[in-house]
Amino acid sequence: MKAAIYKTYGSPEVMEIGDVDKPFIKDEDRVLIKVVSASVNQYDHLFRKGYFPTRLENGLTKPKVQVLGIDVSGIVEAVGRNVQKFKIGDHVFGSCVGSHAEYVCPRQNVLTIMPNNLTFEEAAAIPCAAQTALQALRDVGNIKAGDTVLIYGASGGVGHFAVQLAVYLGAEVTAVCSTSNVEWVKNLGAHHVIDYTQEDFAHNGKKYDVILDAVGKRTFFSCLRSLTENGIYITEHALYPKYHPIQLMIGSFIGSKKPKIHLAKPNDSDLDILRVLMEKEIVRPVIEKCFPLNEIVEAHRHVESGRTKGKVVLKIE
CATH class of the missing domain: 3.40.50.720 (NAD(P)-binding Rossmann-like Domain)
Structure with missing residues (x-):
């Protein structure tokens, strides 16, 4: 599958589009998602840049996990045996590492059903x-x-x-x-x-x-x-x-x-709260720019500028 990858730490230009193995369900509580949209966060900038604390987690000299992204929206393609909340075809959003790719396979407890009044791009702007x-x-x-x-x-x-x-x-x-x-x-x-x-x-x-x-x-x-x-x-x-x-x-x-x-703790309970607030239009996501996946370098440049108005989103599909 296609993914935005980085093999070394540095400026936005270290990002490139490449082929990686498609994930599959190994654990019974995981969900395979075809990614439609994902957002770019400060998390991605910090890990790509290689700030020292992130290197303790992701490798001192080069990144061990080479696909960034922690927000996702997409369509369920398969579910583990213990997954009861979702079925194939559901539109979902939530948190998972590696969402700047065509597929991800997160645990069910960091996902929920998408708000019924939002697009995939808007849903991807929410989780983190x-x-x-x-x-x-x-x-x-x-x-x-x-x-x-x-x-x-x-x-x-x-x-x-x-x-x-x-x-x-x-x-x-x-x-x-x-x-x-x-x-x-x-x-x-x-x-x-x-x-x-x-x-x-x-x-x-x-x-x-x-x-x-x-x-x-x-x-x-x-x-x-x-x-x-x-x-x-x-x-x-x-x-x-x-x-x-x-x-x-x-x-x-x-x-x-x-x-x-404070660092966010992804969980489906808070995602459900946010989904209700979105559906009632009490809270709404604002997207400044959408980039296709092949413009990942430009997306990183924009987030690194520190002047985003609302969220920056990637269109994966």
Whole structure:
């Protein structure tokens, strides 16, 4: 089968289209999916670039797993003997490593049925980014109605879902983005929008119960004065050098304000929650660009720029 592969770490140009073995069902709880769409995430950029923490998992000198991608939407072609939730022909979406390929074979507990009002491209934009935002706000930030929440990087993949989910959870939401995205982010439901090119939220005297840095641009200490007495700072980008664990460890012992690292835990329960929210049009994915698989280099370049508006999606089929 065709897949986007990388045999060495480096710039987007290390990506190429090649032939790899088609997966098959070895475990009884797996599902074989013909991939229609997948998205490109910061995860893909970090692993392809070879940031040191990722090399500990994927090989110090060259990648052991050479097909990237962690989001998928597609059509079920076969199911394991213990799979009861899905049948051949179902349209599904979810999480799995290696989705930048024509077929994947994930476990059933990281998949669910696609929202009935979304395209394959829209469904592929959801899993990683939306689960990341949901779990960060609900489980790490423990936000409740009336809390004040600031989303830094509100126009990005995780950020645009975080704005919508924080509003749904009842928070008063302040979004931070660039000038060109201010009106768009307002339309996502944010109560207040700060243009970071005009104002640094850390110096306006306002305080927030939760600050979610969705793009890896702010540190805990730069946000300290903007947190309430028991406020929580959450970063999704612990792999970047500025988020060295020592800094977060030190921060954990300073007063009652706490820094938290969060990495998404894919599961079908949260995907089912998101599916319902999508079908009720409470939350919606926004896709900035779709690339065919053979333009994988351009897709990586765009994500690496750090200026995506919503999600970047690959059309595999």
